[in-house]
Amino acid sequence: MPGLQTTTGYLNDAFSRDHIQELVRSRHVFAPGKPLKEGLKLVLKAKPAVYRFLLPYVEELPASFRETLRNLVHFALSTKPPTTITFSWAPAYDYELTIWDAPDTARTKGGITVLLKGRYPGDVHPVLRQAGARARRKA
Numbered sequence: 114m115p116g117l118q119t120t121t122g123y124l125n126d127a128f129s130r131d132h133i134q135e136l137v138r139s140r141h142v143f144a145p146g147k148p149l150k151e152g153l154k155l156v157l158k159a160k161p162a163v164y165r166f167l168l169p170y171v172e173e174l175p176a177s178f179r180e181t182l183r184n185l186v187h188f189a190l191s192t193k194p195p196t197t198i199t200f201s202w203a204p205a206y207d208y209e210l211t212i213w214d215a216p217d218t219a220r221t222k223g224g225i226t227v228l229l230k231g232r233y234p235g236d237v238h239p240v241l242r243q244a245g246a247r248a249r250r251k252a
Contacts, residue, residue: 116166116167118202120163120202121201123156123157123160123163124156124198124200127157128198128199128200133195133196136156136190136195137190137195140191143186144187148183149182150168153167169234170234173231173234178208182210182227185198185212189225196214196224196225197224198224198225199225199226202230203229203230205232206232207230208230212227212228213225
């Protein structure tokens with residue numbers, strides 16, 4: 114878990130009001146049909162160890178989650194001005210994804226918040242563990 118907390122900190126910094134403009138010209142890496150991992154590689158280019166930690170976890174996410182996150186980032190980088198994103202992670206038995214979008218007001222800027230819940234990195238879901246065990250027995 115500390116690794117995911119650290120990773121979300123780097124993502125939050127990259128998508129903050131102070132740094133998001135740096136990503137706008139590269140939003141094409143989050144375009145439809147592009148893999149999320151390539152966009153994350155760009156965002157975390159200065160932190161290759163963080164990227165190497167995050168990549169296996171991202172690859173374990175359901176494909177629908179990866180596509181939703183990729184599209185969300187592409188959208189946020191395509192708005193004028195770009196929409197900031199705050200990422201958070203919490204442990205959970207199954208994967209969950211909650212997204213909310215707070216609009217700008219006359220007094221404050223809004224933004225998108227993403228809460229991703231899931232198992233600890235490397236913690237195989239019991240259903241998959243059982244399926245793998247059955248497959249090994251059949252072999």
